[in-house]
Amino acid sequence: MSTMEKLHPHKILLAIDSSEHAYAATKLLKNLKLPQKSEIMAMAVLIPRNASQHAALKSAIAQAEDILASESVTVKTKLVSGYPSDELIEFAKEYLPDLIVLGAKGLRATLGIFLGGVAQQIVEYSNCPVLIVRKGYIDLKNILFCVDGSQSSHIAEEYLTSFAVPEGAVIHVMNVIPPIVSEDMLLQTWPVGMEMVPVIPTEELTESLEKQAEEEKKKGIEIVEEFTKKLENAGYKCESVLKKGDAATEIISYAKENQIDTIVVGSRGLSRLRGWLLGSVSRKIVHYAHCSVLVVKTSETAK
Numbered sequence: 001m002s003t004m005e006k007l008h009p010h011k012i013l014l015a016i017d018s019s020e021h022a023y024a025a026t027k028l029l030k031n032l033k034l035p036q037k038s039e040i041m042a043m044a045v046l047i048p049r050n051a052s053q054h055a056a057l058k059s060a061i062a063q064a065e066d067i068l069a070s071e072s073v074t075v076k077t078k079l080v081s082g083y084p085s086d087e088l089i090e091f092a093k094e095y096l097p098d099l100i101v102l103g104a105k106g107l108r109a110t111l112g113i114f115l116g117g118v119a120q121q122i123v124e125y126s127n128c129p130v131l132i133v134r135k136g137y138i139d140l141k142n143i144l145f146c147v148d149g150s151q152s153s154h155i156a157e158e159y160l161t162s163f164a165v166p167e168g169a170v171i172h173v174m175n176v177i178p179p180i181v182s183e184d185m186l187l188q189t190w191p192v193g194m195e196m197v198p199v200i201p202t203e204e205l206t207e208s209l210e211k212q213a214e215e216e217k218k219k220g221i222e223i224v225e226e227f228t229k230k231l232e233n234a235g236y237k238c239e240s241v242l243k244k245g246d247a248a249t250e251i252i253s254y255a256k257e258n259q260i261d262t263i264v265v266g267s268r269g270l271s272r273l274r275g276w277l278l279g280s281v282s283r284k285i286v287h288y289a290h291c292s293v294l295v296v297k298t299s300e301t302a303k
Contacts, residue, residue, distance in 0.1 A: 021103025
């Protein structure tokens with residue numbers, strides 16, 4: 001039995017407007033080859049003061065309906081009046097989709113800003129996984145799955161194994177280990193004075209830093225191997241990746257250099273801060289990655 005045959009029907013909310021990003025979101029959704037009896041709700045929101053956009057939104061909905069038409073998938077449409085982020089979030093609470101899909105920026109996007117206000121609100125405050133799609137999308141061949149061993153990563157892995165990943169796509173399983181503070185930097189910042197002087201010999205300090213680096217590397221390898229094995233057992237083709245440095249920077253750089261089509265991240269990592277719905281790494285990736293980003297919410301962030 002293929003991976004696709006094991007999947008349950010999906011229920012997806014697709015946000016529609018007339019932007020290039022929304023068009024790319026529709027194309028990506030089409031490429032997912034959703035399981036039989038899946039349902040897509042293509043929803044557009046007309047801002048009251050922009051009544052002149054009514055015809056354009058109806059046309060965008062019709063275009064999405066044509067693109068997504070399939071014998072195996074039911075496509076429904078909805079056009080409401082209000083403010084996009086509010087209407088989409090409230091509707092999602094009733095509709096209970098498995099996924100919200102929307103473009104990274106709408107028609108009123110500001111040049112130089114990578115994430116529009118509506119997308120930002122949806123990814124922060126919706127209660128289900130969110131897929132942010134950027135214009136220029138062509139195919140879904142390379143997926144970068146970022147893991148750190150946290151509960152959020154495990155929830156993202158469970159979601160990914162039930163996701164309609166196209167046949168033949170490669171999942172790059174990546175962990176980023178933190179950089180080790182150099183001996184010189186540590187000595188420069190060591191508290192000194194009449195009562196406080198360095199007490200660790202240089203040799204012992206070097207040995208301690210090297211041991212820490214080896215432990216971090218070993219842990220990183222174990223994390224990557226664990227998640228890679230799970231995904232391979234589920235029938236996916238994987239590649240293992242281990243990097244060192246600032247997590248968001250390394251992830252975004254790897255995505256650019258390896259033609260990644262979509263980055264998958266959990267909503268929070270090990271270093272989460274209470275009160276934040278998204279972890280800092282996830283937030284940076286959503287804002288600055290040049291490809292699509294799937295953020296898988298935990299039950300805690302959905303509250």
